[in-house]
Amino acid sequence: MQPDYNIAIWTAVGHIPVGKVATYGQIARLAGFPNSARAVGRALAILPSDTRIPWHRVINAKGQISFPIASEKFKEQALRLTSEGILIKQGKISLTLFGWEL
Numbered sequence: 001m002q003p004d005y006n007i008a009i010w011t012a013v014g015h016i017p018v019g020k021v022a023t024y025g026q027i028a029r030l031a032g033f034p035n036s037a038r039a040v041g042r043a044l045a046i047l048p049s050d051t052r053i054p055w056h057r058v059i060n061a062k063g064q065i066s067f068p069i070a071s072e073k074f075k076e077q078a079l080r081l082t083s084e085g086i087l088i089k090q091g092k093i094s095l096t097l098f099g100w101e102l
Helices: 003-014 024-030 037-045 072-083
Strands: none
Touching: 003 024, 003 037, 024 037
8 A cells, every 4th residue: 555545544534533433434435545445444454553543433334343352452442432432232333323424
């Protein structure tokens, strides 16, 4: 991926408000790459651990965290989301209640 591509994705993620989530597909569209939802995950994966970009607000189209459920990253993302008031019920987040409307 080209750096400009990553910057566009990171900028889009940076606009997700506290207490809201967006899907990989939404971020891809907002960044100007509507058919590149998987690339959003790749761009987020290379963020440094001390980033201020709210990567944790990006979830899959099913309303779920994409990390394996027992992984440390899953736990970290779930903790960050719940600390913002986002309810995770039976492993899912309601896009109706918490989805960011663009």
